Amino acid sequence: MTQTKPTLHFLCGKAAAGKSTLAKSLSAAPQTVLIEEDIWLKALYADELSTVQDYLRCTRKLRSAMTPHIVSLLEAGLSVVLDFSANTVKARDWPRRILGQVDADHVLHVLNLPDDLCLERLRARNAKGEHPFAATEEQFHALNKMIEFPTAAEGFVMREYPG
Known part of the structure; x- marks a missing residue:
């Protein structure tokens, strides 16, 4: 019987591009675990998160611990x-460091949707109040300036979801 390797899935995309929705869908596969950054950040650091720099500091700690x-x-x-x-x-x-420690496959899921669609989704998400964090449009634009979409030169197996 052929045994498949486990897969590490990770995601790249703008806020409200559908990363969390895709992550939940991927985690429905058998023997698959979902780990959600926003839930952990809110539980551990909610009082410390007000700027992009706060997020970067706290996510570094969380990633190291995880x-x-x-x-x-x-x-x-x-x-x-x-x-x-x-x-x-x-x-x-x-994720590259994690993959260097295990025998696992990987997929980098890349969601590159237009800003106007993401902003529409962000407004709707914020109105529902169900997401652990309600990003402002200002934060959306600040975070977008930091995005470096991956290239083939990085060597990841990629699955792209164009807008």
Whole structure:
């Protein structure tokens, strides 16, 4: 019987592009675990998060703490969906380091939707009040300036979702 390797899924895309929705869908596969950055950040650092720099500081701590756990899950044969931002070359170093420690496949899911669609979704999401964080339009634009969409030169297996 052929045994498949576990897969590490990670995502790149603008705020409200559908990363979390896709992550939940991917995690519906058998033997797949979803780890959601926003839930952990809110639980651990809600009082410390008001700027992009706060987010970067707190997510570094969270990623460092989560790495051994993610490696253990992959080593146990479970696939992992990281609903964490992989929006810059530096941010993608984290899953690359994880993959360097385990025998696992990977897919970088890239959602490149137009700003106007993402902003429409962001407004709707904020109005519902169900998301752990309600990003402002100003924060949306600030975060977008930081995005470095991946290229083939980075060596990741990519699945792209154009807008």
